[in-house]
Amino acid sequence: xxxxxxxxxxxxxxxxxxxxxxxxxxxxxxxxxxxxxxxxxxxxxxxxxxxxxxxxxxxxxxxxxxxxxxxxxxxxxxxxxxxxxxxxxxxxxxxxxxxxxxxxxxxxxxxxxx
Amino acid sequence: xxxxxxxxxxxxxxxxxxxxxxxxxxxxxxxxxxxxxxxxxxxxxxxxxxxxxxxxxxxxxxxxxxxxxxxxxxxxxxxxxxxxxxxxxxxxxxxxxxxxxxxxxxxxxxxxxxx
Numbered sequence: 001x002x003x004x005x006x007x008x009x010x011x012x013x014x015x016x017x018x019x020x021x022x023x024x025x026x027x028x029x030x031x032x033x034x035x036x037x038x039x040x041x042x043x044x045x046x047x048x049x050x051x052x053x054x055x056x057x058x059x060x061x062x063x064x065x066x067x068x069x070x071x072x073x074x075x076x077x078x079x080x081x082x083x084x085x086x087x088x089x090x091x092x093x094x095x096x097x098x099x100x101x102x103x104x105x106x107x108x109x110x111x112x113x114x
Numbered sequence: 115x116x117x118x119x120x121x122x123x124x125x126x127x128x129x130x131x132x133x134x135x136x137x138x139x140x141x142x143x144x145x146x147x148x149x150x151x152x153x154x155x156x157x158x159x160x161x162x163x164x165x166x167x168x169x170x171x172x173x174x175x176x177x178x179x180x181x182x183x184x185x186x187x188x189x190x191x192x193x194x195x196x197x198x199x200x201x202x203x204x205x206x207x208x209x210x211x212x213x214x215x216x217x218x219x220x221x222x223x224x225x226x227x228x229x
Contacts, residue, residue: 036218043118043205043220044157087157101170102147102207102218104157 004088009109012078020073020108022088027068030093034102035062035073037084044087044104047073051093083112116140118221120206126227132194135224138187139208147218148181148191149205157205163189164212196228 005023012018024033034049048055048062050071055062061074075082087107119138127133139146147162161171166183174181178197183189193200207220 034217041222043207043223044218045220046217049215049217101159101162103159106156 004090004105006086006088006105006108008106009111011111011113012075014080014112014114015077018075018078018082018110018112020075020086020088020110021070022072023070024088024090025069027090028092031090032093033062033064033068033071034089034091035060036087036089036102036104038087038107039081039084047086049091078110078112080112080114083110085109118206118208118219120204120221120224122224123222124225124227126229127196129197129228130195132192133196133200133226133228135191135204135206135226137189137191137206137221139189139206140210140219141187143208143210143219144186145209145212146183146189147207147209148189149207149220150202151205151223152202160191193226196226198228201226201228 032049032051035047036044037047038044048057048060050062050064054064063072085107087104089102118140121136144165148160149157150160151157158173160173161181162169163183166186179193181191203223203225205220205223207218209216209218
C-alpha cells in the first residue's frame with residue numbers, strides 16, 4: 001500500500017491560515033488523497049479528498065502537487081475548534097476491497113493558539 | 115440525521131467477561147466498518163461489512179473477537195473472553211456506495227476498559 005508521511009505536530013495562531021503537508025511519494029495513478037480529522041474525544045470526520053486537481057469545500061482546500069507526490073491541506077482561518085489530529089490517507093481507486101479501507105497513519109496534531 | 119450511533123459510550127469490565135459493543139449505522143448506508151484506536155497502534159480497521167455481509171475481517175486480532183450484522187440497521191462487536199490488552203476506543207463507521215466520492219461517517223466511539 002502507498003504510504004503517507006506527515007509531521008507529528010504543528011502549531012498555528014488563531015485566525016491565521018494553516019498549511020498541513022503530506023508526502024506520498026509512492027502514490028499510484030489511481031490513488032485518491034483523502035483527509036480526515038479527529039477532534040478530541042470524537043471519531044474521525046471527513047474533511048476533503050481529491051485525485052489530481054485542487055479542491056475546495058466549506059471546511060478546507062486541498063492543494064495537490066503536479067507530480068502528485070505531495071499534497072497540502074489548507075485551513076484558511078484556523079479557529080480553536082480546528083485543533084485536532086489531521087490524517088492524510090490514500091485510497092486505491094482500482095481495487096474494490098482496498099479502496100474500501102481507510103488506513104490511518106499517525107497524522108498531524110494541530111494545536112491552535114488563541 | 116442522528117449519525118452513527120454507538121453504545122455504550124463507556125464500558126468497564128473485568129478480565130474474562132464477555133463484552134458486546136453496538137452500532138447503528140446511518141440509514142441507507144450499505145457499508146459498515148469497525149475500528150479500534152489505541153495510543154500504541156493508532157486507528158486500526160478490524161472488519162467491514164457490505165450489505166450486512168462481512169467482506170474483510172483480516173484485522174480482527176484473535177478468535178476472541180467476533181462481529182455480526184444481522185440487519186442493515188444494527189451491528190455488534192463481541193469480545194469473549196476480554197483481556198486487559200483489549201482496552202481501547204472502538205469506533206464504528208458507515209458509508210454509502212463504493213466510490214471514492216463517499217466519505218465515512220464515524221460514531222463517537224465506545225471506550226472499553228478491561229481490568
